[in-house]
Amino acid sequence: MQKLKREEIQTLIEKSYKCRKNILKMMRNGEGHIGGAFSSLDILTVLYNKILRHNPDQPKWPDRDRFILSAGHKCLALYSVLADQGYFAEEILWKYNTFDTPVAMHPEEKRLPGIEFSTGSLGHGLPVANAIALSARLDKKNYRVFVVLGDGECAEGSVWEAAMAAAHHKTDNLVIIVDKNGLQVNGRTDDIMSSSPLDEKFKAFGWSTRTINGHDFGQIFDTLSGVPFEKGKPSCIVANTVKCKGLPYGEDKYQFHHWHCELEEIDNAINLIGVEMGKELDKVGK
Amino acid sequence: MISDEAKSILYEGDKKAATRNAYGERLAALGETNKNIVVMDCDLSKSTMTVIFAKKFPERFFNFGIAEANMISAAAGMATMGKIPFVSTFGVFASRRACDQVCVSVAYPGLNVKICATHCGISVGEDGATHQAIEDVAIMRAIPGIVVLSPSDGTETSKIIDAAAEYNGPCYIRLTRGASPLIFNENYQFKIGKGVKLFDGTKATLITAGYTTHICMSAVKKLQAEGIDIDFINMASIKPIDEQLIIESAKKTGLVFTVEDHNIIGGLGSAVCEVLSEKQPTRVVRIGVKDKFGASGSPADLYAAYGLDEAGILKVIRENLK
Numbered sequence: 001m002q003k004l005k006r007e008e009i010q011t012l013i014e015k016s017y018k019c020r021k022n023i024l025k026m027m028r029n030g031e032g033h034i035g036g037a038f039s040s041l042d043i044l045t046v047l048y049n050k051i052l053r054h055n056p057d058q059p060k061w062p063d064r065d066r067f068i069l070s071a072g073h074k075c076l077a078l079y080s081v082l083a084d085q086g087y088f089a090e091e092i093l094w095k096y097n098t099f100d101t102p103v104a105m106h107p108e109e110k111r112l113p114g115i116e117f118s119t120g121s122l123g124h125g126l127p128v129a130n131a132i133a134l135s136a137r138l139d140k141k142n143y144r145v146f147v148v149l150g151d152g153e154c155a156e157g158s159v160w161e162a163a164m165a166a167a168h169h170k171t172d173n174l175v176i177i178v179d180k181n182g183l184q185v186n187g188r189t190d191d192i193m194s195s196s197p198l199d200e201k202f203k204a205f206g207w208s209t210r211t212i213n214g215h216d217f218g219q220i221f222d223t224l225s226g227v228p229f230e231k232g233k234p235s236c237i238v239a240n241t242v243k244c245k246g247l248p249y250g251e252d253k254y255q256f257h258h259w260h261c262e263l264e265e266i267d268n269a270i271n272l273i274g275v276e277m278g279k280e281l282d283k284v285g286k
Numbered sequence: 287m288i289s290d291e292a293k294s295i296l297y298e299g300d301k302k303a304a305t306r307n308a309y310g311e312r313l314a315a316l317g318e319t320n321k322n323i324v325v326m327d328c329d330l331s332k333s334t335m336t337v338i339f340a341k342k343f344p345e346r347f348f349n350f351g352i353a354e355a356n357m358i359s360a361a362a363g364m365a366t367m368g369k370i371p372f373v374s375t376f377g378v379f380a381s382r383r384a385c386d387q388v389c390v391s392v393a394y395p396g397l398n399v400k401i402c403a404t405h406c407g408i409s410v411g412e413d414g415a416t417h418q419a420i421e422d423v424a425i426m427r428a429i430p431g432i433v434v435l436s437p438s439d440g441t442e443t444s445k446i447i448d449a450a451a452e453y454n455g456p457c458y459i460r461l462t463r464g465a466s467p468l469i470f471n472e473n474y475q476f477k478i479g480k481g482v483k484l485f486d487g488t489k490a491t492l493i494t495a496g497y498t499t500h501i502c503m504s505a506v507k508k509l510q511a512e513g514i515d516i517d518f519i520n521m522a523s524i525k526p527i528d529e530q531l532i533i534e535s536a537k538k539t540g541l542v543f544t545v546e547d548h549n550i551i552g553g554l555g556s557a558v559c560e561v562l563s564e565k566q567p568t569r570v571v572r573i574g575v576k577d578k579f580g581a582s583g584s585p586a587d588l589y590a591a592y593g594l595d596e597a598g599i600l601k602v603i604r605e606n607l608k
Contacts, residue, residue: 127358
């Protein structure tokens, strides 16, 4: 199997942390769901740079792989990655939280190139994605559908309705990545409504599952490169992540699910992100 | 007297049909010519009559099991791929259980999904209150951008299914369980946003839609025999509603009755009141389910108990005509 070279991993780290900095710049306009954006950002970075068959110049290319952010509130991550990919000018990001913005607190398909489906109400993305995967089969296309869900989101019953349906309809062009940061709005997922063990649950529903470190670029790439894990079964990746990964004082704190930051905090936070990026780069060596 | 408009479109004969059957048949016929049509159901296809399509086009039929929320979102997903999903389940599940999915996955992006809900109203009968949708029109009307249609008979159902397939956007189509006499013949043309005046009169206006149309028709004929002529309007397009037709009739008669197999809060009666209170203030008497749940019984017994049978409708009209 093809592995990522060290330089490729370095580039991904740099991109991912550049996106984190851009998210903080967006938050100059106020609050946002930074925690889930930062926990899912490394996954999105690998997806858009290395896995998805897509073309930012032709966002509606019919044969593209689809990506649906079921946990729509993590869209700061998606916006920053789409801008980095060239779906739209970076300046659009600075309209975050302004009136009638194309980069709203939940993503809107009609407002921004690269958004496949408007999400925000949790538990909708997987049912939609499964049907898109079924459409590919009807149209004899070979595109794949990737979905990022939150582990808190997995409390929604419609997630499991769709999980059952995907296995039943054998949509093996469907891949979900659960961003399992272990925290939700008001605290630890295990305290509020435990969704563990997610891998075993999806397996019992008829999925082929893997568990990974959602911040290990090599592992994310290796795993996503191997889909479908089994022919005739949808694939589920449970990615263990850290909420607010990259901003040390916010990491693994539920209070950073939705952060009301002070304007004067932003520059310091951006500096800290830079330091964290350096540490990550050191880990992979020079 | 029968309106000029109605003379060529009224059916003469004694054939009956359930709107759900007409739906199933028309859908299967449309499937021949429109390959983008896909059909989804939640293990009720033999009741919603999507089974006819399913047998004919198994590759375009998706059974999602007893999981309505998932089915509605799946329909949204298919619609994003250019498909025209017709999705069916009972009205209670389509409107209540999957309400968030209808609102956020379908209506908000304005997707081309046709929700064809059967077993609406207390005319469902013995299944009882849990299975009788009496608030579905209110729910759907309150969601921006959804077209709400309520056919009165088999013919109108076929025409409405055609119109819905032609229209690009979300539709909620309210179908019923029991058979009812045909009202329209094949000359009838349905347009979204248009009602049809079947009888002309001066004493009052009676507006209805769906399963109650044939009952009202019979009541209107009785009144006519007594020398009481009233305007009688079939308003299958509840949203958008035919404002002009309502205003013109109300201006002429000065008294409006609405009849619906639905809670009087939020349904056809409310829609008529909204038009008239703003544009032609007129007294409106709403006949329907009076803010209570349905019950178990034969449709005839229930209609009598809820004042929706011919006698009940006539009683209210006569009381208010005095």
